[in-house]
Every structure is written in structure tokens, then in C-alpha cells.
Amino acid sequence: MSATASPKVSVIVPVHNTAPWLDRCVESVRAQTLRDIEIILVENRSTDASPELCDAYPAADARIRVLHLAEAGLSRARNAGLAVATAPYVGFVDSDDYIEPDMFRRLYDAAVESGAQIAYGDLIYEEEGTPQPAEPAGPVTVRTPDEVLCDLLLERISASACTKLFDRTLFEGLQFPLDVWFEDHRVVHEWVARCRRIAYVEKVCYHYVQRDGSICHSFSAPKHYHFFLANFERFEFVRRQRLFEGRTEQDAICDKLVRNCLYNFREAMRRRHASDFAEAVADMRRKLARMYEVKAQLPPATRKRLRRVVKHYGWYYLTHFVFRKKR
Known part of the structure; x- marks a missing residue:
């Protein structure tokens, strides 16, 4: 043609x-x-x-x-x-x-x-x-x-x-x-x-x-980290642009993005190799702390999960990644 x-x-x-x-x-x-x-x-x-x-x-x-x-x-x-x-x-x-x-x-x-x-x-x-x-x-x-x-x-x-x-x-x-x-x-x-x-x-x-081998078919710790970052950037975009301010849509979106980040943080931690992932873990913890600034907008269950990571990380780490491995 x-x-x-x-x-x-x-x-x-x-x-x-x-x-x-x-x-x-x-x-x-x-x-x-x-x-x-x-x-x-x-x-x-x-x-x-x-x-x-x-x-x-x-x-x-x-x-x-x-x-x-x-x-x-x-x-x-x-x-x-x-x-x-x-x-x-x-x-x-x-x-x-x-x-x-x-x-x-x-x-x-x-x-x-x-x-x-x-x-x-x-x-x-x-x-x-x-x-x-x-x-x-x-x-x-x-x-x-x-x-x-x-x-x-x-x-x-x-x-x-x-x-x-x-x-x-x-x-x-x-x-x-x-x-x-x-x-x-x-x-x-x-x-x-x-x-x-x-x-x-x-x-x-x-x-x-x-198919096997495609970019998104399987997730490693770095991929969970990158998906965490994508969701966090969306969260920052919503706040920066003041999208849906004062509307229930903003609360629902913040809840969704926080839950996505919590999930990908947990999955990245489960799949990580401690020797080469410490910087990524520290970065995710800093970003989750920033998300905690909107805690008043979050449903109680999401707020509780986020508080465990941000305010009680030592206990969260032990219960999710140390004691659980020994079972």
C-alpha cells in the first residue's frame, strides 16, 4: 500500500x-x-x-x-x-x-x-x-x-x-x-x-x-516499588491540583491510592533482598508518612493500616516479615 x-x-x-x-x-x-x-x-x-x-x-x-x-x-x-x-x-x-x-x-x-x-x-x-x-x-x-x-x-x-x-x-x-x-x-x-x-x-x-515474559505478567520487589511510586505520584497530583476538593470523590480517591501504596509496600518488602533494597524501603516509608497527612479523609480501616506502618513500623516489621517467616 x-x-x-x-x-x-x-x-x-x-x-x-x-x-x-x-x-x-x-x-x-x-x-x-x-x-x-x-x-x-x-x-x-x-x-x-x-x-x-x-x-x-x-x-x-x-x-x-x-x-x-x-x-x-x-x-x-x-x-x-x-x-x-x-x-x-x-x-x-x-x-x-x-x-x-x-x-x-x-x-x-x-x-x-x-x-x-x-x-x-x-x-x-x-x-x-x-x-x-x-x-x-x-x-x-x-x-x-x-x-x-x-x-x-x-x-x-x-x-x-x-x-x-x-x-x-x-x-x-x-x-x-x-x-x-x-x-x-x-x-x-x-x-x-x-x-x-x-x-x-x-x-x-x-x-x-x-504471556510469560511480558513486562507486567509477574511482579518483583522493584516492580512493586515502581507501582508504589506511580500511585504516590497520582496522590501528589490530586493534592497539587486540588482535584475534587471538598467532595466525596477526593476522599474515595485518596483512600484508593493509599491502599494501593500500602499493598505494594507490603509486597515489595516480602520480595525484597535486604542488601540492595534498603533505599527503596526508606523512600516508601517517607512517602507513606506524607500520605498520613490526609488521615482525616481516610476510612478507619485504611487509617489504622497506615498508622501501623508510619507510627509503629518496628512492630509492623516484626509481625509481618520476621515472625511470619518463622511459621
Whole structure:
């Protein structure tokens, strides 16, 4: 297929050691019913056949261009794709996942017709080798940033950048953070806050394939630490922006974020190696102490759990990580 002179959507696909799944992903993007797209494959330090596979695609479809990066990293790859994207709207697809044929047509039409800066659909989780069918499409709903922020922070909707179509101007001065896990959890809410309106397409658009070896399939102590940090940054964002101040939504969001941090603190501690994790533990304890400043907003059960860590850490450590190990 020939290149599009003025693409409507730039689709950025980071590629790192995903050769067995790459063709399924790329073909799902090539098959989009919205034909006026550019497809940017950003290969970053793969050690399998991914580089060669990427380089072969432009011969079959001139809408595809390939970048090769000297450094690995999902955020680096996405940001590199943003640097060369030319369309007014941008979407992202991970190279071991795949999308519905009408995903970008539906999201693009919803964004343009409503004047939204973000349009988003639903995703479905599936195990490798067991594809899940998508349900028929429902209506398009135009929502306010506050509505979406509340649902995002309460985890009623996915934070994944891959379910969304973005106005490219949202990325000016605010791109994906580098050298972290769970980058979407750290930044998508800030792009939502920049919007005037957001369109929701009631349709499963994205197939998130869970497999051994994928970034989020299994958690180590450092990954729990990074997920803790993502939730803490959300907490700080809510306080800094004074979101939902004086409303019950703020109390619910603070409770959710505190509970998430407490959970990830505990799981990181269980999986840690003491010799190389002391600094991370100290950092999490400092941040939990900061969260304790909003104790009056928290339900009694959450407040009690947080107080145990902040005010009685020695006893908390003994009961959860010393005595329990001896059982």
C-alpha cells in the first residue's frame, strides 16, 4: 500500500524482542478500516529476529516506517515515535498485542465529531493462544475531564495509553517518563487533565495478551516499588491540583491510592533482598508518612493500616516479615 500524504492517525508500535507476536500485531494495524494512517515501528535493542522483521515491512506497506534505537525502553520508543509522528492524532499499540480492525476509525471519528482531545475504548485481557471475541459496539459518550479523571484514579477505566487516541498537542512538554515501569499510570491522568472534553467509545478495541515474559505478567520487589511510586505520584497530583476538593470523590480517591501504596509496600518488602533494597524501603516509608497527612479523609480501616506502618513500623516489621517467616 502507498504512503498517505496527510495521515489522520500516527500509530506508534514499540518493538523489543517480540518476534513471535510481531506479525499478528502489525497485520492488525495494517488492516485498519481507517486507511489514512502512518505506522511507526520503533525497534529498540532486540536480540531476536525483531529488527529484521521490522525492516521487511515497508516493502509491503509504504505507510510503515522503522526506527532503530540504541537504547531500550518502552517510554524511549514511544517518545521517539512521537518525535517523528506527523498526524494530528496519535495512538499506541504494544507489539505483543493486537487491535480490532475498526479501532482507529471509531476513535478518530469520535474525537473529530465531538471535538475531544482524547477518545478511548475498552480492552479485553486474554491468555496467549486463547483469543477473546469482541462484543458489538455501543454508543459514543462525551465526558468531562473530571469524570474521566475520577474513573481513572479509582481504576474504573484502564490507564493504558494503548486504549486511547490522543491529540498530538497533548504531548507538548509532557511525554512518557523514562527508566520506569508502569509509565502509563504515572502520566496518562495528566494528559486527561489537559483536555476540554473526552469521547468514550463503548467497544472493545484492544486485545491485551498476557504471556510469560511480558513486562507486567509477574511482579518483583522493584516492580512493586515502581507501582508504589506511580500511585504516590497520582496522590501528589490530586493534592497539587486540588482535584475534587471538598467532595466525596477526593476522599474515595485518596483512600484508593493509599491502599494501593500500602499493598505494594507490603509486597515489595516480602520480595525484597535486604542488601540492595534498603533505599527503596526508606523512600516508601517517607512517602507513606506524607500520605498520613490526609488521615482525616481516610476510612478507619485504611487509617489504622497506615498508622501501623508510619507510627509503629518496628512492630509492623516484626509481625509481618520476621515472625511470619518463622511459621
